Amino acid sequence: MKKMQIDVAVIGGGPAGLAAALKARKEGVEKVLIIERDVELGGILQQCIHDGFGIHRFGRRMTGTEYAQTFIDELEQTDIGVLLDTMVLEVTKEKVIYACNNKDGMMEITCGAIILAMGCRERSASQIQLMGYRPAGVLTAGTVQRYINLEGYLPGKTAVILGSGDIGLIMARRMKLEGMEVKGVYEIMPTLGGLTRNKVQCLEDYDIPLHLSSTITKVHGKKRIEGVTVAVLDKERKVIPGSEEYIACDLLVLAVGLIPENELSIGCGIEIDPKTQGPVVDEHFMTSVPGIFACGNVAVVFDLVDYVSQSAEIAAEGAAAFIQSAEQSSPEYVSIVPSGNVNFVVPQRITAGKETEVSIFLRVKKPDRRGTLDISENGNVTQSRRFATLAPPEMITCRIKVSGEAEVVLDMKEAANG
Amino acid sequence: MDKKIFTCIACPNGCRLTVYEEDGDIVVKGASCDKGIDHGINEYTNPMRMLTTTVAITGASHRRLSVAGNAEIPKSKMEECLAQLYDLQLTAPVEKGQVIIRDICGTGVDVIASRSMKKR
Numbered sequence: 409m410k411k412m413q414i415d416v417a418v419i420g421g422g423p424a425g426l427a428a429a430l431k432a433r434k435e436g437v438e439k440v441l442i443i444e445r446d447v448e449l450g451g452i453l454q455q456c457i458h459d460g461f462g463i464h465r466f467g468r469r470m471t472g473t474e475y476a477q478t479f480i481d482e483l484e485q486t487d488i489g490v491l492l493d494t495m496v497l498e499v500t501k502e503k504v505i506y507a508c509n510n511k512d513g514m515m516e517i518t519c520g521a522i523i524l525a526m527g528c529r530e531r532s533a534s535q536i537q538l539m540g541y542r543p544a545g546v547l548t549a550g551t552v553q554r555y556i557n558l559e560g561y562l563p564g565k566t567a568v569i570l571g572s573g574d575i576g577l578i579m580a581r582r583m584k585l586e587g588m589e590v591k592g593v594y595e596i597m598p599t600l601g602g603l604t605r606n607k608v609q610c611l612e613d614y615d616i617p618l619h620l621s622s623t624i625t626k627v628h629g630k631k632r633i634e635g636v637t638v639a640v641l642d643k644e645r646k647v648i649p650g651s652e653e654y655i656a657c658d659l660l661v662l663a664v665g666l667i668p669e670n671e672l673s674i675g676c677g678i679e680i681d682p683k684t685q686g687p688v689v690d691e692h693f694m695t696s697v698p699g700i701f702a703c704g705n706v707a708v709v710f711d712l713v714d715y716v717s718q719s720a721e722i723a724a725e726g727a728a729a730f731i732q733s734a735e736q737s738s739p740e741y742v743s744i745v746p747s748g749n750v751n752f753v754v755p756q757r758i759t760a761g762k763e764t765e766v767s768i769f770l771r772v773k774k775p776d777r778r779g780t781l782d783i784s785e786n787g788n789v790t791q792s793r794r795f796a797t798l799a800p801p802e803m804i805t806c807r808i809k810v811s812g813e814a815e816v817v818l819d820m821k822e823a824a825n826g
Numbered sequence: 827m828d829k830k831i832f833t834c835i836a837c838p839n840g841c842r843l844t845v846y847e848e849d850g851d852i853v854v855k856g857a858s859c860d861k862g863i864d865h866g867i868n869e870y871t872n873p874m875r876m877l878t879t880t881v882a883i884t885g886a887s888h889r890r891l892s893v894a895g896n897a898e899i900p901k902s903k904m905e906e907c908l909a910q911l912y913d914l915q916l917t918a919p920v921e922k923g924q925v926i927i928r929d930i931c932g933t934g935v936d937v938i939a940s941r942s943m944k945k946r
C-alpha cells in the first residue's frame with residue numbers, strides 16, 4: 409500500500425475544500441493535499457450554471473461555475489497537491505486517511521490535521537416513502553441538473569416537481585428553457601421551501617404553477633413513470649378526500665431537501681448534531697475528534713456558497729494553528745444554546761476560559777417580519793442584534809463576543825409591535 | 827398598459843407590488859422602500875434577465891460548457907438568444923472569460939464562457 413505524510417489533508421474539492429486548502433497554504437502549512445472523488449475540482453458548483461453566487465464575497469452575481477473557476481485558477485498557481493478520481497474510504501481518530509484510485513490503488517495518508525469538506529447529498533425517493541412502483545424517471549433535482557448542464561441529456565419531456573426547495577425551483581426554469589413542459593411544483597408544507605426570489609424568477613416568470621399543502625400520493629407506471637396522483641392536504645397534513653388528481657408525466661423531480669454527507673465522520677466516531685445532521689463543531693469548526701475539522705455543507709447545509717467558503721477559511725486557520733501547537737487534546741467547552749425562534753446554531757460550542765469574538769450561523773424556526781437576537785450568559789443579555797424579514801430558508805450570520813466563562817444562550821424574540 | 831402585479835425581489839421582504847399607468851406616470855403601490863419602486867417600474871416597462879445556459883462542446887471532460895451574458899438582456903429576447911446559443915458546437919479547450927458570441931441578437935451583451943474546459 410502506498411504511504412504518504414501530509415500536514416493538512418482536505419477531503420472534497422468543492423468550494424469548501426478549495427477555500428480550505430488555499431487558506432491553509434496561506435497560513436504557512438507546507439504540505440496541503442485535496443482528495444476529490446470526481447474527475448475535476450469544483451464540487452456541486454460545476455453543475456450550477458445559474459447566477460447568484462458570490463454576492464457577499466465578490467460583490468457581484470456570478471454563476472456557480474465561475475465562482476469555482478476563480479478558486480481553481482488560484483489553486484493552480486500554488487503547490488497544493490490534488491488527487492482527482494480518488495475516493496476516501498475511511499478516516500481514523502489517529503488522523504489517517506484510507507483512499508483509493510485506479511492508478512495508485514489503496515493509499516494510507518497520515519495527516520497532521522484533516523478538513524472534512526464532503527458537501528451534502530439530496531434526499532431520494534426511498535427516504536420520502538412514495539407509494540407505487542419504482543419506475544425509471546424518478547430523479548433528484550441535482551441529478552437532473554447534472555444530466556442537463558454537464559452531460560447534455562434531457563431526462564424527460566414532461567416533468568412534475570415534488571418539493572419547493574431552491575434546487576427544484578431552479579430546475580423548473582432550466583427544464584422550461586430547455587423546451588420541456590413543467591406541469592407544476594407540489595409542496596407538502598403550507599410555505600415555500602426555497603427563497604422567494606427563486607419562486608419569482610423561476611416559477612412566476614414562466615407561469616409554472618406552485619401548489620402548497622399538496623403532495624404526490626402515487627407514482628404510476630412499472631418500467632417508466634407514466635404519471636402521478638397529486639392531492640391537497642389539510643392542516644394535519646392528511647389528504648383531503650376527493651382532491652386527488654392524475655397528472656401524466658415522464659419525469660418526477662424530487663427537491664425534498666439536503667443531508668450532509670457524513671458517513672466518513674460517523675465511521676470515525678465524530679459526534680453528530682441531530683439538528684444540523686453535521687458534526688458538532690467549535691469556533692474553529694473543529695469536530696469532537698481533535699485535529700479533524702469540518703466545513704461547508706458537510707458541517708451544516710449553508711445554501712449560500714459565500715458562507716461555505718467563509719466556514720472553510722475558519723476551519724483552515726484552526727487546522728494550521730492545530731498542527732503548529734503542542735496541545736493536541738480536545739479543549740474544555742461551553743455550549744451555545746438555541747432558544748425561542750432559533751432552530752439551530754453553528755458552532756454548537758466554544759472553547760472555555762477564553763474571551764473571543766466568533767462568527768455564528770443560525771436558522772430560525774418560523775418566518776417573522778423582524779426579530780431581535782438576544783445573546784446572554786448567566787441570564788444576563790450581553791448583546792442584541794436586530795434582523796429584518798426572518799425566514800427559515802435564509803441563514804443568518806453575525807459576530808458575537810463571548811466571555812468563555814458560561815453557557816451562551818441565543819434567543820430570537822419577536823420584535824415588539826411596530 | 828394594464829395593471830400588473832409583481833412580487834418584489836429587491837430584498838427578502840417580498841412586497842406585493844401593483845403597478846399601473848396614470849396620466850402618463852407609472853404608479854407603484856405596495857412597495858415599502860425606494861428600491862421596490864424602482865423594481866416595480868423596471869418590471870413594468872422593460873424587465874431584464876440574466877442569460878445563463880450551456881453550449882455543446884466536444885473534446886472536453888463533459889459535453890456542455892456553462893456560459894453567461896456579461897450583462898442582463900431584455901426578458902423578451904431570452905428565447906431568441908437561447909436559440910442562437912443552442913445552434914453552436916464548440917471544441918475544447920475554452921478559457922474562462924472567452925467570448926462565445928459578441929453582441930448576441932443585437933442586445934449589446936456578450937456571451938462569455940463561465941469556466942475553463944481543457945482538452946481531454
Ligand SMILES: Cc1cc2nc3c(=O)[nH]c(=O)nc-3n(C[C@H](O)[C@H](O)[C@H](O)COP(=O)(O)OP(=O)(O)OC[C@H]3O[C@@H](n4cnc5c(N)ncnc54)[C@H](O)[C@@H]3O)c2cc1C
Pocket residue numbers: 419420421422423424425443444445446450451452453456459460461462472494495496497525526527528550553574575578669672703704705706710711712713714716
Ligand atoms: C442546485 C443547487 C443550487 C444552488 N444554488 C445556489 C445559489 O444560487 N447561490 C449560492 O450561493 N449557493 C447555491 N447552492 C449551494 C452551493 O452549491 C453549495 O453551498 C456548495 O456547493 C457547497 O460546497 P461544499 O464544498 O460544501 O460541497 P460540494 O460542492 O458538494 O463539494 C463536496 C465535494 O466533496 C467530494 N467528496 C464527497 N465525499 C468524498 C469522498 N468520500 N472522497 C472524495 N471526495 C468526496 C464530492 O465529490 C464533491 O466534489 C446551490 C446548490 C445546489 C445543489
